[in-house]
Amino acid sequence: MPIYDYRGMALNITELDSEYKGYFDGAMKHKLVVKKCSEMTCGMLRGEPGAACPWCGSLNWEWQEVSGKGTIYSYQVITHAIMPAFRDWVPYTVVLVELDEQSGEPNPGNGLRITANLLNDDMEPEDPENVGIGKRVEVVFLDTDEGFSVPHFRLSDEEPAGEVWRYPV
């Protein structure tokens, strides 16, 4: 029963964890993966890796690598760390990223949205003043010395498609 250490936190990712184990297995190969419905007539991806397809009800699924590119859909800058593991990271930014794949499908406003931290090139928290809804991001992988890895995002060089918004605090 693997328990991974990440920033001093014990991540309990068991063999029976059919929802989340694959996400971190993918990360350890530096692949960002999501679940894909295996039904030929559906094939929808899902951002939250549940046990059934919320669109067609199928129980059949497989992990699918995605591009890791997306747009910041919402964000928060945490200045008061609840968890001891994050006290040396404050202020740290958490982003809700809408991946490029399947944006606006199957209904307007739906999308594959992934939560992660926004990091800089040194794999430290990005300056909170640089976050903004609408900014383009790409996946990065933060590896531990023990070979565990966690997907995060960093700002990309791509120009945003529309306006960028950040509340000025």
Place this chain on the structure above:
Amino acid sequence: MEGRLKDKYAIVGVGETEYSRASGRSTRALGVEAIRNAIYDAGLTPQDVDGMLSYHGGDSTPSTTMMHDLGMRLNFYMDCSGGGSSTEALVGLAIGAIEAGMCDTVAIFRAMNGYSQVRIGGTGARAAAPIGGSDLLKRTYGVASAVQNFAFTFTRHMMEYGVTGEDLAHIKVTHSKHASNNPKALMKQRVTVDDVVNSRWIVKPCAHLLDCCLETDNATCIIVTSAERAKDLRRPPAYIMAVQGRGVKPGGDFHYQYAPITRVAGHYIGPRLFELAGVTHDDIDVTGCYDAFTYTTLLQFEDYGFCEKGEGKEYVKSGITDLGGRRPNNTSGGHLCEGYTHGMNMVIENVRQIRGLVDDYCPNWENGEHSYDYAEGGCRQVPNVNITMNMGWAMPGVGSALIMRK
């Protein structure tokens, strides 16, 4: 169509412990005191109550212990897992249990040492626990507390509708005025918009310290029975017109996959509630709108339809929600100022408003004598309250609601 059970059931007793940050005792002792207070408030004895419901997050004491301590013989009990928005939903379940013939009178309680023991804000032992299951995609990224879990909705709403920290601060200011007339309130001092926006940041850009509720030690209890049984009890009944919950957005939307993420559960369950009650927003005299954070209040006013989407910031600044206004909200001070109870104190307050027996600083409030002077340290009874509404919140995607009448 109006509900088949409209006005057939009532809340006949309410009770609580003191709201403190140093209860100095167990949730067992707190719960027993609150249940006992509510039972006696109704003019009943523990032997007259044969049903019990509670809710908890692994931080309470079960019904089996409470019934032992109070010498009760129950025909029905159940302990449910859950926090905010459980109160209103359990009122509905209590009605269901009575309607099914499982029991006649139900005590619903919540007991917690939300500051001294299992801190509601998530610090302490819970913050250092091993992480598994769906928490792997949240806590691994430092998203652990309630406001951190809700913040994506709040921030996105600020962008889409131009809400500012000053707008949100008005909610705290209003509730603090109400709490200043509540001898039970944990935080009685009135605050200003500047006090709120100058308090330290918890989560940017949506929550300063004073936008957050108060971690509190307390227990609360309400008694539900049939309108028939309610007739000859000690207090005027608060009749239950309609209840909904816990209702959810598509898929519950705990992970923000469904748009708009600025929409909360009230959008879905509000129309059902008003239809069952056979009333409109104009008929509501007092609201109790869950204020775990200033933002939960603002979002629910919009999505239950007390104002248009995006106009919540105007609604909370208009004076409508103040004592003396058209439709006062959280007249006890709510979670932001009276104390955090996972919702039950705001149902208790509305029952007292309906009775005309709000426990303010008026010397003869117990006789229903109120000054209606809402200056600090004065009255908080709203005159001629006929109909109240409670809006309970668990998550952006999960809520419950309740309409009661005189």
